[in-house]
Amino acid sequence: MFDINPSDPAPIWKQIEEGLRRLITLGTLQPGESVPSVRDLARDLRVNPNTVARAYQRLSDAGVLAVRRGEGTYVADEPTRPNRAHRTEVLRDAANRYASAALSVGVQLDEAVAVLEASFDKLVAVHRRKG
Amino acid sequence: MFDINPSDPAPIWKQIEEGLRRLITLGTLQPGESVPSVRDLARDLRVNPNTVARAYQRLSDAGVLAVRRGEGTYVADEPTRPNRAHRTEVLRDAANRYASAALSVGVQLDEAVAVLEASFDKLVAVHRRKG
DNA sequence: CATGGTGTACTAAGGCGTTAGTACACCATG
DNA sequence: CATGGTGTACTAACGCCTTAGTACACCATG
Structure with missing residues (x-):
């Protein structure tokens, strides 16, 4: 689905939140489509279910995800x-x-832009591969 | 000298380390030049002296800064x-x-590049103002 | 030599993120 | 109705970051 970077100082729940928002804006996850269960995504990302639940709850509060109790998200x-x-x-x-x-680290603008383009391409490519 | 972002998830000692490396690569701080004392920079950034000391020590270990005992860095x-x-x-x-x-947040590559250029310009402008 | 500024070291406390474990209410399914 | 999967809630523990306070060895200065 997407990757988590444990060495990223940003909290994991925030990385999950950002990753889901990214997949939605890219169209990989479309309105009405189901997202993995808390426990499944936690097992997939090798993360604690509580951490995934925190991201899901924030996205639900923000109106990005919708929870159907007992059924799924x-x-x-x-x-x-x-x-x-x-x-x-x-x-x-x-x-x-x-x-x-x-x-x-002594990198100029042009090189920074080039590497940025590569990162964009990689993330969009993941989108095209449907996951 | 440079700014610290308390809301940045990155540790403050890492932000200080990065800020000093940036000023050095930009030439704002030149070889042999003195850097503020631990206590002065801590007061300037409104941060604990221990946090500044941690950044200084890491930069000294890396060979970027040189400490003259009892005199300064x-x-x-x-x-x-x-x-x-x-x-x-x-x-x-x-x-x-x-x-x-x-x-x-649904931003495309071109807009991201434009904002990146603005950030670069701002940081380099700070360099030209000698602090 | 006395003073003050330097980096350095140590302890104690609090906050936040993460993990682990347990438990509950809900609902689809068989 | 019984089962299993769903989101949710709670506690306990650990680690890292940060702050606060104190103390030490070092050295330039007066």
Whole structure:
């Protein structure tokens, strides 16, 4: 489905939340489609079920996922889209972290852009492979 | 000198380490030049001296900073440069995080590149202002 | 020599993330 | 109705990060 990076300082529940949002915006997960159960995804990612549950609950509160009690969790029929303010904030923060990391190891803008394109291609390719 | 982002999941000592490496590679801090004392930088960043000390010690172990006991800490005469393997690893990881964040909020490559350029410009501008 | 600033070391406490284990209410299925 | 899978909730424990406080050895300065 997607990968978790244990060495990433970002919390695992946040990586799961981001990964699911990514698959939804890319169309890999479509409205009404079911997502893996808490226990299944936890086993798949080699992570504790509580951590997955935390991500699912946050996405449900945000209106991205919909829970049918006793049955399972599904992508909402009309998944909530982040507004412009939140989107630009997330993007600027992430860009600052990337630029800082690049400059700290002596990498210029052009090379940073090239590597960024490769990362984009890889993630979109995962999308095309349906998982 | 540089900024610390308390909401960044990355440890503060790592942000300090990265910030100093960035200023050195940009030339804002030149070989032989002195860096602020542990207590001064801690007061400046509103952070505990222990946290700054941790970053200084790691940079000293890496050969980027040189400590003169009882006197202060300085940029090494020939600061160690990260090798290609480490550089590409850091860059790829950071690029993956940025690409993932962008796609999770529905941002395409072109917009992500534009925002990245802005971040680069901002950091380099800080460099030109000598701090 | 006395003072003050330097890096360094140590302990104690609190917060957050993660894991582990257990338990419950819910619902589809047979 | 019994079973099994679903999300959810709770406690306990561990580790890492951070803060706070104290203390030490070192050295430049006056």
